[in-house]
Amino acid sequence: MSNSEEDFNFAYLDEQTKRMIRRALIKAICIPGYQVPFASREMPMPYGWGTGGVQVTAACLQETDVLKVIDQGSDDTTNAVSIRKFFERVTGVKTTENTGKASVIQTRHRIPEQVLSEDQILVYQVPIPEPLRFLEPRETETRVMHALEEYGLMHVKLYEDISINGEISTAYAYPVKVNDRYIMDPSPTPKFDNPKMNFCSAIQLFGAGREQRIYAVPPYTKVISLDFEDYPFEASRAEKTCEICGATNTYLDEVVIDDKGTRMFSCSDSDYCNSQKS
Amino acid sequence: MEQILKAKAINKKFGDVYACNNLSIELYTGEVVGIVGESGSGKSTLLNCLSGSLVPDGGNITYLDRDNNWLDLLSLPEPRKRNLLRTEWAFVHQNPRDGLRMAVSAGGNIGERLMAIGYRNYSQIRAEATEWIEKVEIDAIRLDDKPSIFSGGMQQRLQIAKNLITKPRLIFMDEPTGGLDVSVQARLLDLIRSLVRELGLSVIIVTHDLAVARFMANRLIVMKNGKIVETGLTDQVLDDPQHSYTQLLVSSILKV
Amino acid sequence: MLEVKNVAKSFNLKNLDKGKFSVIRDACFNVNSGECVALIGNSGCGKSTLMRMIYGNYVCAEGEIYIDKENILDLKAIEMSILRKQKMGYVSQFLRVLPRVSTIDLVMEPLLDQFESRARAKDIAETLLSRLNLSSQLWHLSPLTFSGGEQQRVNIAIGFSKDYKLLLLDEPTASLDRENKKIVMDMISEKKEKGSAILGIFHDKEVRDKVCDREIDVSNFSAS
Numbered sequence: 001m002s003n004s005e006e007d008f009n010f011a012y013l014d015e016q017t018k019r020m021i022r023r024a025l026i027k028a029i030c031i032p033g034y035q036v037p038f039a040s041r042e043m044p045m046p047y048g049w050g051t052g053g054v055q056v057t058a059a060c061l062q063e064t065d066v067l068k069v070i071d072q073g074s075d076d077t078t079n080a081v082s083i084r085k086f087f088e089r090v091t092g093v094k095t096t097e098n099t100g101k102a103s104v105i106q107t108r109h110r111i112p113e114q115v116l117s118e119d120q121i122l123v124y125q126v127p128i129p130e131p132l133r134f135l136e137p138r139e140t141e142t143r144v145m146h147a148l149e150e151y152g153l154m155h156v157k158l159y160e161d162i163s164i165n166g167e168i169s170t171a172y173a174y175p176v177k178v179n180d181r182y183i184m185d186p187s188p189t190p191k192f193d194n195p196k197m198n199f200c201s202a203i204q205l206f207g208a209g210r211e212q213r214i215y216a217v218p219p220y221t222k223v224i225s226l227d228f229e230d231y232p233f234e235a236s237r238a239e240k241t242c243e244i245c246g247a248t249n250t251y252l253d254e255v256v257i258d259d260k261g262t263r264m265f266s267c268s269d270s271d272y273c274n275s276q277k278s
Numbered sequence: 279m280e281q282i283l284k285a286k287a288i289n290k291k292f293g294d295v296y297a298c299n300n301l302s303i304e305l306y307t308g309e310v311v312g313i314v315g316e317s318g319s320g321k322s323t324l325l326n327c328l329s330g331s332l333v334p335d336g337g338n339i340t341y342l343d344r345d346n347n348w349l350d351l352l353s354l355p356e357p358r359k360r361n362l363l364r365t366e367w368a369f370v371h372q373n374p375r376d377g378l379r380m381a382v383s384a385g386g387n388i389g390e391r392l393m394a395i396g397y398r399n400y401s402q403i404r405a406e407a408t409e410w411i412e413k414v415e416i417d418a419i420r421l422d423d424k425p426s427i428f429s430g431g432m433q434q435r436l437q438i439a440k441n442l443i444t445k446p447r448l449i450f451m452d453e454p455t456g457g458l459d460v461s462v463q464a465r466l467l468d469l470i471r472s473l474v475r476e477l478g479l480s481v482i483i484v485t486h487d488l489a490v491a492r493f494m495a496n497r498l499i500v501m502k503n504g505k506i507v508e509t510g511l512t513d514q515v516l517d518d519p520q521h522s523y524t525q526l527l528v529s530s531i532l533k534v
Numbered sequence: 535m536l537e538v539k540n541v542a543k544s545f546n547l548k549n550l551d552k553g554k555f556s557v558i559r560d561a562c563f564n565v566n567s568g569e570c571v572a573l574i575g576n577s578g579c580g581k582s583t584l585m586r587m588i589y590g591n592y593v594c595a596e597g598e599i600y601i602d603k604e605n606i607l608d609l610k611a612i613e614m615s616i617l618r619k620q621k622m623g624y625v626s627q628f629l630r631v632l633p634r635v636s637t638i639d640l641v642m643e644p645l646l647d648q649f650e651s652r653a654r655a656k657d658i659a660e661t662l663l664s665r666l667n668l669s670s671q672l673w674h675l676s677p678l679t680f681s682g683g684e685q686q687r688v689n690i691a692i693g694f695s696k697d698y699k700l701l702l703l704d705e706p707t708a709s710l711d712r713e714n715k716k717i718v719m720d721m722i723s724e725k726k727e728k729g730s731a732i733l734g735i736f737h738d739k740e741v742r743d744k745v746c747d748r749e750i751d752v753s754n755f756s757a758s
Contacts, residue, residue, distance in 0.1 A: 135379065148357045152364075152394025156379075156386045159393065162400055163385055163422050228400040279616060306612050464633040471632070475646055493632045496615045511590055511611045518592040522548030529549075 011058040012090040017041055021059035021214070025205060028216035033178030034146070035129050040212040050083060050108055051209030053125030057106045060121055060205070061087065066094045068102035073110035073251070073268035080108070097271050109172070111193040113250050113272040116202035118219060124187045126208040129215060131175045131185035151183050154226055162231055171236070177224045178217055186223075192235045192251045197223040240265040245276035280307045281342065282448060282480045283328065288337035290323050296504040297323035298334065303499060303506075305448075310474060310481040312495030312512060314488060314527070320504040321484045322452055328482065329369055329450040330359050344447065364394050368441035372453035374433035377440065378425050384411060384436055385421040391444045410439040414469060431462035435469065442473060451483040455490055467493055488531055492516055500524045535731035536565040536588065536700055541597030543583055544757070556757035557583050561597070563750045567699070570722060570732040572742045575752035581735045582627075584752060585702050588733070589624045590614045601700060619647050624702045625693035629677055629685040637663065638673040641691045648696065662691045665721075667714060682709040694721055701725060703734035707741055719744050 009015065017039075024038040043051040061067065067087055071079035075097040083106060084095050096102050099114040106123040116122060132142040135153045145153070154175050161168045174191035178184045186197060187206060197204060197217060204217040217223060227233040238252045244266045250273075252265040267273035283305040290298040297320040305311055313321045326332035328339060330351060339351040344366055351359070363369070371377040378387050388407040389397070397403050408418050414435035416428075425433050434454065441449065454470065455463040467490065474481055485491055491498055491512060498515040500508040500523070508521040519525045541561040547553030558580045565571045573581040586592040588599055590606060599606050602621060606614060618624075623644075631640055638659050645655035663673060666687040672680065677688040686709050693701065703722070707715045715738070722745045726732060736742045742749065 135382070144356075148360060150360065150394065152390055152392075155393040155398070156382055156390050159389055159400065159403065160383055160386050163383055163404070229398050231400050279612060309612060309615070461634075464635070468632055468635045468639075492630075497611045509611065510593075511614055513591050514593060514611075517586070518545075520546075520593060525547060526549050 008090050010091055011061050011087070013041065013055065013058045018059045021055055024214045025056065025059065025216060028205070028214050029203070029218045032217055032221050033182030033184040033215060035213040035215045037212055038214050040209045043209065045082070047210040048127065049079060050106070050125035052207030053106050053108070053123050054083060054086070055209060056123045056205050056207035056214065057087065057104060060104055060123065061091055061093055063091070063093060065103045066096050066101055068096050068099060068105045070105065070110060070112070071108040074270040076270065099271050109188050110251070110268060111189060111196045113267070113269045116200060118201045120202040122202050122204045124204065124206045126185070126187040126206045129185055129206065129208040129211050129213040131183050146182060149181070154183050158226060158228065162228070168227065168231055175226050177226060179221050183226070184215060190251055191225065192237045194225045195235050238265060242267045242273060245273045247273070247276055281305065282307045284340045285328055286338045288324065288327055288339070289335045290327055290332065291335055298327060299504040301506055305480055305482060307480055308478050309496045310483060310494055312491040312498045313482065313484045313501060314486060314491050314498060315501035316486060319501040321501050324501070325450055325452055325482060325484045329367065330363065341448070364391050365444055366447050368446040368449045370437055370441055370449065370451040370454050372456040374425070374430070374437045377437040378433060380426045381424065383422045383424055384416070387425060387436060387440045388443055391440065395444060406443060410443050411436070414439040431458050431466060434458060434466060438470065442477070445477060447480060449479055449481045451481060453485055454483065455487070470494065488516060488528065500527070535567045535602060536733060537600040538563050538588065539598040541584070541587065541594055541599060542757070543580070543587060543592065543594060558755045559757045561755040565731045565733050567729045567731045568726055569748070570726055570734065570746045572746040572749045573733065573735050573752050574749050579753040579756050581752045582704055585704055585733065585735065589622065589702055590618065619644070621699045622702065623693040623696065623698035625689050625704060625706050627705045627708065629689050631677065633678055634676050636674045637668070637677050637688055640677065640688065641695055644692065644695050658695055659691070662695060666691055666717060683711065683714065686710060687714065690718060694725070697725070697728050698730060701730050701732045703732065705735055705737060707736065707738055715741065
């Protein structure tokens with residue numbers, strides 16, 4: 001095995017590739033919610049592990065950045081740890097678990113509880129970027145639908161939810177309309193996090209590696225969750241209290257803690273939970 | 279009597295073969311025009327050209343919209359064309375699977391066009407969907423069932439409800455009773471006829487079944503090899519056909 | 535109301551050798567409003583053919599046919615279909631209707647076509663069917679399963695549901711019993727009084743004597 005780090009360019013990707021991704025990012029920022037195709041590269045991890053997010057993060061990182069990586073809100077789950085280790089190795093940037101101290105946060109499935117600020121970038125890992133996919137499988141057709149703002153179909157999905165479950169049961173990947181124009185899949189974040197996207201101070205970038213798409217929400221952009229007049233959107237959460245920090249306003253994980261099926265509720269955002277405890 | 283659709287000198291070639299050879303047709307408000315002919319005569323191609331799903335090689339198609347403007351369909355911007363297709367027009371396919379979303383419930387299928395034109399009140403959408411599913415004689419209890427578990431006849435009726443809910447003015451039908459049992463056919467034809475009358479619809483219906491044409495159409499267009507060989511009142515064309523091909527066609531009908 | 539001038543008709547079966555038949559030539563006659571005229575002549579002399587040409591069911595290649603001063607041979611198909619709906623009733627010998635549609639709906643249809651309300655159309659249809667002695671048990675069934683006489687009465691009900699300016703009757707009483715024949719004759723007389731011009735083919739001499747003002751012998755126009 002050759003001795004590694006110096007054989008890599010900063011942040012693993014070569015400069016040409018990073019430039020290509022940055023161009024896609026700029027286009028995505030300019031057209032909020034629009035899916036920009038990009039030439040996604042093979043990354044040294046399997047698809048589904050966040051290859052899209054990793055490429056976006058790689059294109060954003062500078063030596064002075066401080067990186068935080070979370071998976072389901074937590075800094076110490078496998079996916080988060082491996083990606084954090086990866087960037088430590090190929091960039092040497094500082095990493096942190098503290099939301100407030102990070103300049104770039106890569107996330108899988110959550111938005112941190114702590115309100116983000118203008119000098120932060122939030123990078124989402126996206127498995128399926130096309131919100132219309134399950135209703136209209138033809139990509140040619142969905143792209144035309146986006147172009148012509150033909151979004152009736154998205155409400156058909158919510159209609160189906162209500163007619164089957166009596167309420168909008170979509171709990172994650174809940175579709176949003178960005179800047180009154182494009183319908184966007186906010187990646188599989190719980191719908192509890194949707195309101196945090198609206199007029200968020202930080203830049204929000206979305207990378208889908210397998211699907212080769214990048215999209216973005218610039219700071220202070222309107223992000224509205226779709227709903228019906230008589231079935232309004234609700235940012236639902238488990239009606240419990242965190243048994244570790246006592247928070248009553250956070251998104252909770254339900255954890256089975258013994259063989260008898262005893263359950264415990266605790267904050268999914270581990271950094272926030274720790275900060276509340278102390 | 280007002281025209282609603284005018285097509286002039288429509289040409290469409292597939293390779294060297296004319297599917298539509300210099301065809302002109304006009305449709306008046308509230309009338310049903312049947313296009314008959316054998317397979318390969320170009321009748322479906324003509325329908326597809328008229329409804330915008332195929333672009334003809336030459337010719338001119340104009341449509342009088344709700345606001346009384348004549349629209350040149352071949353130069354109409356795509357968004358406007360698609361908008362027409364889900365508001366003022368409807369297309370009933372031979373195979374209901376082509377016109378329905380099989381994974382979406384009957385109610386969702388019927389409501390789709392409403393949601394597409396901006397309906398955002400669930401109860402209202404559901405109420406209108408219920409009204410329409412009953413109008414096409416399907417028990418409202420089936421509203422939340424998926425069309426994949428419906429019979430062929432029910433699927434076809436569902437497709438009609440889905441298309442008519444936004445009260446279109448012009449309907450294109452391609453063999454609407456094609457794959458159905460004879461017993462279901464007659465009921466469906468009667469349903470379409472009463473809806474046509476009730477809503478004052480204008481219809482172009484393509485069929486190879488002369489009996490369907492007789493009961494549905496006011497006027498008939500007989501096509502062969504991409505050309506119109508005969509037109510006239512339906513019963514006149516069928517009872518006193520002038521062209522040798524029409525005579526052959528009429529004399530070949532099997533009678534029970 | 536109706537004027538037929540120099541009308542000729544031939545059939546040309548193009549897929550057959552020697553398929554050309556001349557049936558009628560130089561047919562000239564007229565029917566006034568409030569008048570009932572019978573077409574007579576041997577079977578095959580062209581009575582029904584003539585009537586079908588007036589209805590626009592058969593193509594008329596030569597001559598002129600005026601209905602309400604309008605030459606129908608100049609009309610486009612769409613105009614002819616409107617003229618039929620507004621002015622012309624036709625009772626054919628045969629009942630040709632969509633299967634599984636109820637009798638009452640069939641009789642209401644011409645009325646609904648002219649934007650009558652459903653309630654009024656139903657009222658008129660029921661009155662007619664009762665008058666023609668069709669049991670109300672049959673109203674909600676398709677007439678295709680009825681007996682010949684019943685089918686004929688359904689046809690008559692459809693043709694008589696409106697006050698057409700011109701009424702064409704092809705053997706309307708052929709398969710009716712005495713009682714019903716009398717009712718139909720009364721109905722024809724009433725239409726005459728209301729000002730309809732009626733042209734009919736009646737094999738039954740009694741009916742002709744009772745309701746017809748004149749007879750026209752179609753064999754005079756025979757082409758053979």
